[in-house]
Amino acid sequence: MTQRQPRRTHRPAEPNSAPMDLDALDRWLQRAQPEGKIHNVSMLDGYVTAIVVGPVSIPPDEWFVDLLGNKGRIASARGRTLTAIEAIIQRHNAIGDALATTPQTYAPIFQRADDGTVFAEPWCLGFLTAMHLRWAAWKPLRDPARSEFRLTMPILFHCIDAGDEPLNTAEHTSRDADPALREIYHAIPIVVPVIREF
Structure with a gap:
């Protein structure tokens, strides 16, 4: 039986400002509502986890718009929005990597x-x-x-x-x-x- 590989979401092509940590991302998400469906990092972590483990693969262009509304349009993201998207991608990939390699270390952000x-x-x-x-x-x-x-x-x-x-x-x-x-x-x-x- 082959080991299932994580579904990775790639970073946007153009780098932007300094990376956004989870505390800064939490503040950004609170400001991004009500357009987006997710209002804090804990909700984001649950959402992204379901994307990673879900029964079918969902294109990032689709789930980012569902997640963030118009702010989730990856192709047009700029400034702090792009930095936030990069932070979300980083968390997505970290969850996928942990579940694929060391699932016993996986920990949700409650x-x-x-x-x-x-x-x-x-x-x-x-x-x-x-x-x-x-x-x-x-x-x-x-x-x-x-x-x-x-x-x-x-x-x-x-x-x-x-x-x-x-x-x-x-x-x-x-x-x-x-x-x-x-x-x-x-x-x-x-x-x-x-x-x-x-």
Whole structure:
């Protein structure tokens, strides 16, 4: 069996200003809304992870526009927008490389409060947003009737529908039904490499 190679997204041809770290990218994303769908680095990380591990390859020109609106048009990006796109590409490629070579080191970027409390919802909502680009292709992993649903359940558990209810109604009816479910985000770094292989 051959090892699956990561799908790499290439950097734009023209270099620009100094590289943008994740903190600067987080600030840029917050300023870029409401045009874009992603509002912080945690959501971005979930979105990009779904692009990397998803069941079908999606052209960067398509998912960048979905992600950032008109700011995601790679061919016309300039200045800080181009620098932000380069930072997103760098994170995309880092996720792909880690999952291809050392999947045990993969770590999602979750939001954390000052006291260390983890908020997995933004990451999971970013992942779900990218799933919608190829919703039909994700069906085996989002159908509660299939055993493979256990792979996306820790992610979908944290996603809220328009009625403010968890999407994963097959497993529970309330986030407070089982205190252990509040810790289910710990499974996300484990299931992501398995989703990729699936």
